[in-house]
Amino acid sequence: MRVLVVEDERRLADAIARGLRREGMAVDLALDGDEALAKNTVVRYDVVVLDRDLPGVHGDQVCSQVRGARPETGIIMVTAAGEVDDLVQGLALGADDYLAKPFRFAELVARIRALSRRSVPARPPLLVHGDLELDPARRSVARGGRPIELARKELAVLETLMEADGATVSAEQLLERVWDEHTDPFTNVVRMTIMTLRRKLGDPPVVETVIGIGYRMV
Numbered sequence: 014m015r016v017l018v019v020e021d022e023r024r025l026a027d028a029i030a031r032g033l034r035r036e037g038m039a040v041d042l043a044l045d046g047d048e049a050l051a052k053n054t055v056v057r058y059d060v061v062v063l064d065r066d067l068p069g070v071h072g073d074q075v076c077s078q079v080r081g082a083r084p085e086t087g088i089i090m091v092t093a094a095g096e097v098d099d100l101v102q103g104l105a106l107g108a109d110d111y112l113a114k115p116f117r118f119a120e121l122v123a124r125i126r127a128l129s130r131r132s133v134p135a136r137p138p139l140l141v142h143g144d145l146e147l148d149p150a151r152r153s154v155a156r157g158g159r160p161i162e163l164a165r166k167e168l169a170v171l172e173t174l175m176e177a178d179g180a181t182v183s184a185e186q187l188l189e190r191v192w193d194e195h196t197d198p199f200t201n202v203v204r205m206t207i208m209t210l211r212r213k214l215g216d217p218p219v220v221e222t223v224i225g226i227g228y229r230m231v
Contacts, residue, residue, distance in 0.1 A: 014038045019049040020064045032118050037165045039193045046070025053079050058086050060125050065092035080107030087128030140175040142230050167210045174230050183227035
């Protein structure tokens with residue numbers, strides 16, 4: 014899952030990003046509204062966690078423009094104000110959810126995952142491919158009832174491939190969905206992750222390389 018955190022308080026933004034990365038999400042940061050809009054034009058984010066009170070372009074305007082440009086992106090508006098009028102106004106601007114500061118990190122994670130399940134097409138709560146099962150919320154994988162321990166990126170790659178339901182996913186698409194903006198686009202990290210993932214998943218192989226195109230579940 015690719016998430017954009019828009020928050021002008023750098024320490025808070027970094028803390029949120031670290032926590033979401035521990036949950037297996039690929040996270041980019043924007044410290045003001047201009048940066049958020051610029052990043053939204055080049056990356057298709059699953060969810061934007063948007064502080065309403067931003068310097069420069071206000072969070073309300075960011076919300077409206079993100080909703081207009083990418084209607085499939087989930088938006089969680091975050092603000093220090095928790096009044097009903099603020100909630101109504103935020104939702105009217107196009108936000109899908111509203112979270113008042115201070116908030117519990119576990120609640121933010123739960124709301125992000127809930128939004129991803131309401132995306133189009135909606136993500137099922139449990140991904141199944143043959144005898145392979147992946148629970149995104151619990152971040153657990155089992156094959157034939159046997160638990161398999163995967164690293165965060167391995168799990169995220171597998172989730173992306175299983176969501177594709179047999180369609181081929183390119184290395185570039187995996188980089189965009191699983192890694193963040195700081196990843197070298199010429200790296201071989203996707204190929205190495207796929208190799209490790211195949212070894213851990215065991216036989217018979219379930220991830221196939223489509224030469225010159227990408228990878229798919231078989």
